[in-house]
Amino acid sequence: MGIETAATRALQPALMRVRGLSKRYVQRTPFSRNKFAIDALVDVNFEITPGCLTALVGESGSGKSTLASCLAMMEKPDCGEIWFEGKEISHWSHRKLAPLRPKIQMVFQDSAGALDPRFSAAQIIEEPLEIQHRERGQQLRARACELMVEVGLSPDWANRSPLQLSGGQRQRLAIARAIALTPSLLILDESLSGLDLSTQAQILNLLLDLKATHSLTCLLISHDLSLVGQVADFTAVMHKGRIAEHGSTSQVLRSPQHPQTRKLLASVHVLESSFRTARAGGRA
């Protein structure tokens, strides 16, 4: 995406916009009747620009996954608005939401748990296509194989169980399943955190390719600022259920305004400087 195109896109109406979103979980204290509340999201304002890769970063427990669940319509927020493709959907019924669900797809952290081990790799991709009546018969398998090739998996592995694939290959399979329905928004919830650096880089390269070829809009949730800084157009930093800072990645990383962003950057910087010193021949 060139600079002008990106700037034009940034001015486009947001694909998804969230206003004043809040979500509270009430839990019971173990072995007692006492209850306590956790404010997972507090007055969250956030938007996702079409055709761009937006990163959502923050420490564990900052509310990233709750926000993703609300955006993917898997959780109902307590209050606030969620606008998707110009429609306010936060209070829609399950029936009304059904036609929208294929447009927002999610890739989870634990690929082994997210893929049914009784299905073959091809069947896993075929299932959503079949349910949504997108393909049938022989075309179904052909489309599944096409998608496998697109995400860098050999179609020879079509009959393999997901358990016979490595973590990175399973995550590619999960991405193939997610893009099978040509979604408007792909949410990756810590999908890279269990993978080694080489596989992470391969998956991020795949996302960059998909973004370039299909103008795919991605929300990449991660706790690794150094990783998302390499690929994201926009970055939002979450802290204690709120969006601490949101802007273009270069703006957020070069001139962080919020102490939480500065804290995350400082941790990355310590790690980076030790590594660079060792590489340069200094005392590691």
Next chain:
Amino acid sequence: MPSTCASPLLRVRGLTVSYDAHSQQPVPALRKIDLDIAPGEVVGILGESGSGKSTLALSILGLLPESAKAEGSIFLEGEDLSRTPESRWAEVRGAKVAMIFQEPGLSLSPVMRAGDQISEVIRAHRSGKSKQRKKEVQSALKDAGITDVNRICRAYPHQLSGGELHRVAIAQALVCRPALVIADEPTRSLDVTLQSEIQNALRDINRKYGSALLFITHNPALLAGFADRVLVMYAGRIVEAGPVAQVYRRPLHPYTRGLLQLVPEPLQHSDHISGFAQRERLPAIPGSPTRFDQLGGGCSFEPRCSARTADCHIESPEEIVPEPDRRVSCFNYGN
């Protein structure tokens, strides 16, 4: 990798582990591993998923599954553990060698309070009064970086955050002051701030009590400024070994070079903050790690290697010593 240390704490020689595959040839997971760790030394094991790092850790602890067949010798403080009966292992584990697992949430019992789980390790190895044990538990938790010791002692694992669970696992591993601690990717699922806190806690304990540390990771950046030596593993072999400073400054094996290139560029570097510019693809080692059931006669890294020659496909390179303290298994090392 054999070291120059006269009396190493841990000495592994020719360790080969293979797993039974149903009605097929056994699948090798470790191939002729030689490794020495000196008392108090911090050694990092670096490699991608599936390179045999965790199998090596489990072999040292005698925790391999029954389907695994191990050959070779493992000496800890001069005692041959490869011929040790299970009854002796129970005395060794926790007291002489301890492990911090990847997922402390899974390695801790969900029905016991954190303090009791740490105390149980002491009780398994020596008798003593419960008051004394409690003091030791509190001291171990403080060493692991816990400030609110009483709350943590009373809490069940599900009441603790990810960082607190890691610290409890560290306290549990260190409470009997083992001579060797194996940490199997202990910071893998943690955010960067917690990662550095946990590593700082491990470093402080290493300095304070002199426990040797075998730190397993896939991220080279975590070993810089932390480990003394690094062993790079690929397809069940140690392909390069040496002091971290030397290996990072001048990696000899193409695989090590590939791993070091994977560490993201500094965020402040103007060319690498993504912004809206056309992004370059991130550096990655092409292909996937070689599967153990597909190992041929040549170098196992050959299909992914940018420096491969015709010989690499035919013959597996032997380990050579290109300079003191360094080992590498590559025909074209340094190129």
